[in-house]
Amino acid sequence: MSDKIKFLMEGKECTGKPGQSILQAADDNGVYIPRLCYHPDLKPGGSCRVCTVNVNGRNMAACTTPVADGMVILNETEELRDLRRALVEMLFIEGNHYCPFCEKSGNCELQALAYRLKIMAPRFPYMFPERKLDATHPAIFIDGNRCIQCGRCVRAAEEVDHKPILGFIGRGVAMRIKAGSSKGLAGVEIGPEDACVKVCPVGSIIVRETAYRTPIGKRTYDHQPIGSDIEARAPES
Amino acid sequence: MQEINLKALQGEIKAIAATEGNQRTRLINVVRKVQAAYGQVSDPMIDLISEALSMPRIEVEGVVSFYHFLSKRKLGRMPVFLNSSAVAEMMGLKEVAAAFEKAAGIKFGEVTPDELLSLSWTSCIGMSDQEPAALIGGLPFVRLTPEKVFSIIEGLRSGKSPQELVEKLGVGDGNNAHPLVRSMVNNHLQLSGQVLFSSFTNGAALRKAVSLTPEQVIEEVKRSRLRGRGGAGFPTGMKWDFCRKAQGGEHYVFCNADEGEPGTFTDRVLLTEKPELVFEGMTVAGYAIDAEHGILYLRQEYQYLLAYLEDVLEKRRTAGLLGKNCAGKAGFNFDIRIQMGAGAYICGEESALINSTEGRRGDPRDRPPFPVQSGYLGNPTLVNNVETLAAAARVVENGAEWYIVFGSGQSTGTKLLSVSGDCRRPGVYELPMGLPVRMILAVVGAENPQAVQVGGPSGTFIAEKDFDRKICYDDLSTGGALIVFGADRDIMSIVYNFACFFESESCGWCVPCRVGTRLLKAKLEKINQGNGTLRDLAEMEQWGKIMKSTSRCGLGQTAANPELTTLANFRSIYQHRIKEDEYLTGFDLKTAVAEACEATGRYLQDE
Ligand SMILES: Cc1cc2nc3c(=O)[nH]c(=O)nc-3n(C[C@H](O)[C@H](O)[C@H](O)COP(=O)(O)O)c2cc1C
Ligand code: SF4
Ligand code: FES
Ligand code: FES
Numbered sequence: 001m002s003d004k005i006k007f008l009m010e011g012k013e014c015t016g017k018p019g020q021s022i023l024q025a026a027d028d029n030g031v032y033i034p035r036l037c038y039h040p041d042l043k044p045g046g047s048c049r050v051c052t053v054n055v056n057g058r059n060m061a062a063c064t065t066p067v068a069d070g071m072v073i074l075n076e077t078e079e080l081r082d083l084r085r086a087l088v089e090m091l092f093i094e095g096n097h098y099c100p101f102c103e104k105s106g107n108c109e110l111q112a113l114a115y116r117l118k119i120m121a122p123r124f125p126y127m128f129p130e131r132k133l134d135a136t137h138p139a140i141f142i143d144g145n146r147c148i149q150c151g152r153c154v155r156a157a158e159e160v161d162h163k164p165i166l167g168f169i170g171r172g173v174a175m176r177i178k179a180g181s182s183k184g185l186a187g188v189e190i191g192p193e194d195a196c197v198k199v200c201p202v203g204s205i206i207v208r209e210t211a212y213r214t215p216i217g218k219r220t221y222d223h224q225p226i227g228s229d230i231e232a233r234a235p236e237s
Numbered sequence: 238m239q240e241i242n243l244k245a246l247q248g249e250i251k252a253i254a255a256t257e258g259n260q261r262t263r264l265i266n267v268v269r270k271v272q273a274a275y276g277q278v279s280d281p282m283i284d285l286i287s288e289a290l291s292m293p294r295i296e297v298e299g300v301v302s303f304y305h306f307l308s309k310r311k312l313g314r315m316p317v318f319l320n321s322s323a324v325a326e327m328m329g330l331k332e333v334a335a336a337f338e339k340a341a342g343i344k345f346g347e348v349t350p351d352e353l354l355s356l357s358w359t360s361c362i363g364m365s366d367q368e369p370a371a372l373i374g375g376l377p378f379v380r381l382t383p384e385k386v387f388s389i390i391e392g393l394r395s396g397k398s399p400q401e402l403v404e405k406l407g408v409g410d411g412n413n414a415h416p417l418v419r420s421m422v423n424n425h426l427q428l429s430g431q432v433l434f435s436s437f438t439n440g441a442a443l444r445k446a447v448s449l450t451p452e453q454v455i456e457e458v459k460r461s462r463l464r465g466r467g468g469a470g471f472p473t474g475m476k477w478d479f480c481r482k483a484q485g486g487e488h489y490v491f492c493n494a495d496e497g498e499p500g501t502f503t504d505r506v507l508l509t510e511k512p513e514l515v516f517e518g519m520t521v522a523g524y525a526i527d528a529e530h531g532i533l534y535l536r537q538e539y540q541y542l543l544a545y546l547e548d549v550l551e552k553r554r555t556a557g558l559l560g561k562n563c564a565g566k567a568g569f570n571f572d573i574r575i576q577m578g579a580g581a582y583i584c585g586e587e588s589a590l591i592n593s594t595e596g597r598r599g600d601p602r603d604r605p606p607f608p609v610q611s612g613y614l615g616n617p618t619l620v621n622n623v624e625t626l627a628a629a630a631r632v633v634e635n636g637a638e639w640y641i642v643f644g645s646g647q648s649t650g651t652k653l654l655s656v657s658g659d660c661r662r663p664g665v666y667e668l669p670m671g672l673p674v675r676m677i678l679a680v681v682g683a684e685n686p687q688a689v690q691v692g693g694p695s696g697t698f699i700a701e702k703d704f705d706r707k708i709c710y711d712d713l714s715t716g717g718a719l720i721v722f723g724a725d726r727d728i729m730s731i732v733y734n735f736a737c738f739f740e741s742e743s744c745g746w747c748v749p750c751r752v753g754t755r756l757l758k759a760k761l762e763k764i765n766q767g768n769g770t771l772r773d774l775a776e777m778e779q780w781g782k783i784m785k786s787t788s789r790c791g792l793g794q795t796a797a798n799p800e801l802t803t804l805a806n807f808r809s810i811y812q813h814r815i816k817e818d819e820y821l822t823g824f825d826l827k828t829a830v831a832e833a834c835e836a837t838g839r840y841l842q843d844e
Binding site: 044046047048049050052059061064066083086087090091093094123124125127149164165166167168169170171172173174175178179180181182 | 298581
């Protein structure tokens with residue numbers, strides 16, 4: 001196998017490395033594919049489907065599909081944009097997201113992606129589910145209302161922190177994130193420095209007493225849309 | 238729980254875990270045993286299991302909360318699981334459910350104060366030809382009527398065991414009357430063909446196989462053009478070839494007997510009447526792909542067949558058809574074990590099935606890698622449907638030429654159809670591939686049907702205009718289910734039933750399936766309440782397409798089919814119920830105001 005994979009992205013010739021997913025290869029070429037459940041330090045989860053791209057005529061998740069020689073990939077078609085908007089809207093109506101009074105606002109990937117995708121209002125009716133708040137721990141809490149079930153914390157706990165303390169219970173729309181103790185977060189070993197806490201893309205896993213350290217207006221996505229850092233990457237020559 | 242109890246419990250759970258070698262990959266077996274022993278898997282039990290198997294507590298809780306037949310809350314000693322399938326609804330489910338509630342004195346979701354009974358709903362239990370049906374104390378009770386329900390509950394109250402009640406109600410035909418089965422299920426095997434339900438001599442296929450090289454066996458299966466009977470229709474010989482050639486690790490043969498698609502019950506009858514043929518197919522596959530281990534994944538609903546199947550396996554071991562040097566072939570060692578499921582339609586999806594067998598939640602996996610490359614415990618794994626393996630055995634025994642004569646074109650051989658709904662002779666039919674629906678309807682005694690559902694909820698609703706289409710891979714593909722709906726059935730309520738099915742069976746992993754199934758169900762509710770508008774129909778189509786093109790696995794990709802195929806073929810049934818305008822309120826103003834009045838306690842002046 002040659003060590004360079006050639007593929008077409010939006011008509012542009014790109015190269016990737018063996019073992020890379022489409023998403024990773026696109027990143028290296030300065031092409032941002034929207035994503036939520038993917039995190040560069042973790043194995044892909046394939047759950048949000050926001051990274052759906054068109055590969056040789058078929059829709060596939062870019063984070064779980066290996067890049068291959070000769071692939072013709074489309075990323076910015078009107079169809080894909082609408083699919084992604086729909087998926088992000090589904091996440092908004094499925095949970096209880098009140099950005100204006102959420103401490104994560106401005107640092108939230110869900111919110112930032114909604115702005116980038118120019119979502120005005122969801123097309124779906126809100127579900128207003130009953131979700132729980134786990135405030136049993138002195139330093140950290142989990143607000144289930146804002147969880148998007150991306151599984152990043154679960155994977156980080158396992159793969160980076162090497163202590164599988166978080167996971168999903170229930171299934172379907174009733175699936176919820178939970179700490180691995182009958183006492184909730186208070187019963188597990190977890191701290192603000194753990195990867196599983198840091199990787200939460202939204203305001204679900206929060207370190208207490210840090211909410212407004214960075215004032216609104218100076219937060220990650222206040223000035224630049226999400227994905228700008230990737231788009232600024234020069235393609236490898 | 239008191240300290241003293243906890244100590245005792247700890248010992249007991251340790252003992253249960255030990256029966257499974259304290260292996261975390263056997264978690265499903267352990268929690269099933271705990272559930273059976275205590276009627277629940279409570280929080281303290283979850284703690285103890287996680288301790289005994291040295292595995293994270295959250296994984297145990299994740300599993301317990303995933304499967305239908307496991308429960309944190311205590312169920313009755315005789316739990317009743319009444320299945321809510323569409324066919325059951327057609328056959329009097331409502332009256333039967335009411336009878337259960339009346340006889341037990343509790344509602345669904347509750348437990349009687351004496352903890353004898355609990356009433357729960359479950360998805361199709363594979364008895365669509367004899368609905369309404371329920372699992373009571375683990376055994377299937379079929380053709381239920383309110384009278385039968387009262388007598389069953391009375392019997393249980395007077396201390397009779399479910400088995401005694403079955404004996405009283407009468408056992409079914411064929412091997413349902415076998416001493417190790419004794420079930421009231423009937424086969425309803427209406428038509429035996431020449432491939433699957435014809436006479437078969439134990440060992441004939443296997444002896445033929447071992448007289449050939451594995452490559453020759455695969456070649457024969459390839460030449461037969463046999464394709465997977467589980468729904469996807471993947472060429473079987475090619476799959477065997479991929480698996481044989483896959484590098485690394487021991488190879489595994491899985492037989493998929495999860496059979497969860499509502500309206501499908503072909504595996505049930507094959508496993509009841511022809512288990513040897515199925516096991517023989519697994520063994521032949523094992524020889525072909527160089528595997529030593531076979532695993533039959535059996536849905537919990539079919540637990541009543543377990544002792545019987547174990548006995549068949551034991552007899553095959555004694556006969557030298559399993560174990561060391563199978564069928565006298567030096568160096569070919571192969572054995573089969575049975576893995577029970579715990580109630581989850583998604584576990585029929587091959588990678589979810591593998592996860593479940595590894596003791597995990599039944600979430601599907603991302604592909605690649607495919608199971609043939611990396612499946613059970615990371616090893617190359619062949620997953621085939623029950624019928625596929627049985628057919629493969631006959632192919633190897635009699636040759637590809639013999640096989641391809643049955644069937645037509647690219648769809649060779651016979652296909653088992655499980656027919657249910659409005660017809661005179663529901664049951665299993667072994668028919669050549671490629672027959673038109675109209676002909677099959679005549680055979681099963683379906684008069685003037687309004688619609689036929691081909692392939693179960695994930696398949697296609699067709700109307701009269703399509704009855705000349707054929708059952709085969711190039712036209713109407715089905716895992717077996719054919720549900721007939723008579724002229725006066727309400728198609729909308731059937732679609733709604735299917736929507737509820739998908740909502741409750743979605744694993745929840747991916748967004749479009751998890752959320753989309755709920756959204757479609759809500760749309761149907763809105764329409765059924767008379768608040769639907771033209772816009773709702775358009776949105777159902779758009780949203781269904783989003784689910785189709787973005788879902789992670791086949792469940793989400795097909796979950797909108799009931800809505801999409803009825804909107805295409807039965808649009809008028811929707812049009813009769815909606816407000817024929819696009820920009821109308823999606824709610825009823827009067828009802829909404831009344832609700833608001835109720836909630837606030839402030840009422841309108843003039844009322
Ligand atoms: C939601 C879902 C449920 C499935 N259920 C079953 C099943 O009960 N039995 C089955 O054989 N295949 C089922 N399949 C298909 C399997 O994934 C797989 O394709 C099949 O077992 C392969 O065997 P075959 O090639 O012999 O058909 C299901 C697929 C999906 C997506
Ligand atoms: S489509 Fe997604 S949520 Fe639905 S069963 Fe498959 S993986 Fe689970
Ligand atoms: S980023 Fe690919 S599925 Fe979520
Ligand atoms: S702003 Fe996104 S979760 Fe709070």
